[in-house]
Amino acid sequence: MAGIREQKKIETRQAIYTAAVRLFADKGFETTSIEDIAKEAGIGKATIYGYFANKDEIFLYYCDNQLSDAFSQFKQDSLEGRPVLEKLVRFFMLKFCFVTQNPEFGRQMMREMIFPNHNSPQAQQHDQRYFEILDSIFKDAQDQGRIGEGHDRFMLSVHFFSLYLGMVTGWFKGYVSKPDEAENILRILFKQALEGVQI
């Protein structure tokens, strides 16, 4: 009988995941232990390691799902004719929402995504989807003659992503405290990048 095992594997993974999400949301990441998750999911704690490599990966899986939702929401957003600046700000602020909703989650996520301890294929895949969206924004802009064709689109993506990163750092360090302020800083930085600062 093929399938009894496969069926259970899927169910168990899902059970772990939903238990984890519930607890993370309820008590936070650091204060939720693997044993808590196991108990909530009704299994032994060692079993979890048959489904996720470590605690961080459960968390990353969650982040990835959340952000995927945000990304697809962005695609549906009709920003067709809007200026590049507007599109970029909108895109990154969408991502930033996730960070502000639960600061502890956000920091943990950034740490894992930006300076990962375990370089998982998960994260790499996430990056790719990320940069695809940015690429499409810049492609439109180049087609419309708003941005020079000579600029490598990947480098443009890296540039604006970096600026976002810098702003988020400021947020976690307490230099930026309100979301409005965050958006404003993003706008200033993006404008600098678009217009240049040199005379």
Place this chain on the structure above:
Amino acid sequence: MAGIREQKKIETRQAIYTAAVRLFADKGFETTSIEDIAKEAGIGKATIYGYFANKDEIFLYYCDNQLSDAFSQFKQDSLEGRPVLEKLVRFFMLKFCFVTQNPEFGRQMMREMIFPNHNSPQAQQHDQRYFEILDSIFKDAQDQGRIGEGHDRFMLSVHFFSLYLGMVTGWFKGYVSKPDEAENILRILFKQALEGVQI
């Protein structure tokens, strides 16, 4: 007798620090336990917590010392008449050296400095010194009429620091593998920022 205690405090702190540096350099950060450090320093492990709040702080203290050296070296460097681009690249590549010398150290440092778990005054102080140097670079540039006076110097600092951050991320994610490449990417990004990408 005033001083017996103060004297010992300084000695003990130094002993912990040198033991930690020796072991970190020898075996790496994660594989060096607090107990190892205590043994090497000839004290009990709980004693360490009277001198450093946690393991990360010992490490940050080390990073801070290393980078302070690099910074003062930079000031002495005679880049007087050179273009802003050159100064900036030189400054950040100096910092990047530290990252490349021991990748594990570098990642750990970035994690703690950019998305700190414990927001220590240590790190804040470090940031400040950091931005002071950038500020002086931009001040010179504005004085020489190379960069518009209208640009807030702090925002300029944030901008270029962000670009550095983005490059380092690429390094840890494996998209950038050689230091030469790193410098090149930095150049491209900095040029984009200086000249702008908009038409």
Place this chain on the structure above:
DNA sequence: ATTAAAACTCGAACGCATTCGAAAATATTG
């Protein structure tokens, strides 16, 4: 010099992520 307060020390204990290893569940083969 005596003594009470304060600071320091360190082995034991705690909580937690992760690994081990033997037992149980399922699949595969003859």
Place this chain on the structure above:
DNA sequence: CAATATTTTCGAATGCGTTCGAGTTTTAAT
């Protein structure tokens, strides 16, 4: 339907960072 191989499970054990608390040393006050 055995009998054997493979996977999955989970309590126990490991290792580590950090905290506790009792004992010790130094300081301050009389």
